[in-house]
Amino acid sequence: MELPETIVTTAQINDTLTGKKITHVFNATKLHRFAFFHGDPKEYEKILAGKIIKSATGYGMFIDLVLNDETIISVGEGANMKYRKPGDKIPGSYQLLIGFEDNSFLVFSISLYGFIGVYPDGVIDEIYHKQNKENLSPLQKTFSMEYFSTLIAQCSPNLSVKALLATEQRLPGIGNGVLQDILFKAKMNPKRKILTLDITEKEKLYLTIKQTLQEMVLKGGRDVQNDLFGNPGKYHTILSSKTYKEPCPVCGSCIRKEAYMGGTVYYCPTCQPLPNK
Numbered sequence: 001m002e003l004p005e006t007i008v009t010t011a012q013i014n015d016t017l018t019g020k021k022i023t024h025v026f027n028a029t030k031l032h033r034f035a036f037f038h039g040d041p042k043e044y045e046k047i048l049a050g051k052i053i054k055s056a057t058g059y060g061m062f063i064d065l066v067l068n069d070e071t072i073i074s075v076g077e078g079a080n081m082k083y084r085k086p087g088d089k090i091p092g093s094y095q096l097l098i099g100f101e102d103n104s105f106l107v108f109s110i111s112l113y114g115f116i117g118v119y120p121d122g123v124i125d126e127i128y129h130k131q132n133k134e135n136l137s138p139l140q141k142t143f144s145m146e147y148f149s150t151l152i153a154q155c156s157p158n159l160s161v162k163a164l165l166a167t168e169q170r171l172p173g174i175g176n177g178v179l180q181d182i183l184f185k186a187k188m189n190p191k192r193k194i195l196t197l198d199i200t201e202k203e204k205l206y207l208t209i210k211q212t213l214q215e216m217v218l219k220g221g222r223d224v225q226n227d228l229f230g231n232p233g234k235y236h237t238i239l240s241s242k243t244y245k246e247p248c249p250v251c252g253s254c255i256r257k258e259a260y261m262g263g264t265v266y267y268c269p270t271c272q273p274l275p276n277k
């Protein structure tokens, strides 16, 4: 879940889950090694049963479901939520399942790693959440070129563009997924050092971040991620695990796939060259 999916899923939750009363909570069928919970999940039913979903707020990699007494259920990173209608099949494995009064339910699962937390007093006092929530989202109007330049100026000049975009939550909600298409469209190699970017390239990167994320949101997220109802988004990823075996859509070169900074990067060696500096 990255920014486009956070925005799309949050809107779907607000349309679908608002007003639903929680009746049951079921704990993990088999605990995922990298499932991180806040509080004891065995206490969740005691805390949540009888409460009503009031609204959802999305920021960066997180979605908070706010209940009628201000309790927050916060879900983030690789934790996915799927809404199922009354009578739908209950999946064989999940990390958490919340049942509603009308017999519909919300299933939480985790792919690589993910976070699920319940905060009965509605206060999330964790630095990672705070960075996601308080750092300016690249889709906010106030995320200006001036602001982006300041962000770059605060970084070490040897930082790569991948690190600029996807670490420290400088740009909340940009992760190793959406950055691939952003860098492809900006014609920048993920390993390129930020000191080699001239002002025109910085502006191009800035505009590409905004335009690519906007397009992803308008199309209901990326086709490599599913929404609240389990449907993939309609934004066709250019560079992803799904597409990298196909030639570059611009020049026909073979796409490179490499491990870089704790994740796979895909890039076209011709369209996204690495300058010899």
Ligand SMILES: [Zn+2]
Pocket (backbone or CB within 6 Å): 248, 249, 250, 251, 252, 253, 268, 269, 270, 271, 272
């Ligand atoms: Zn190319």
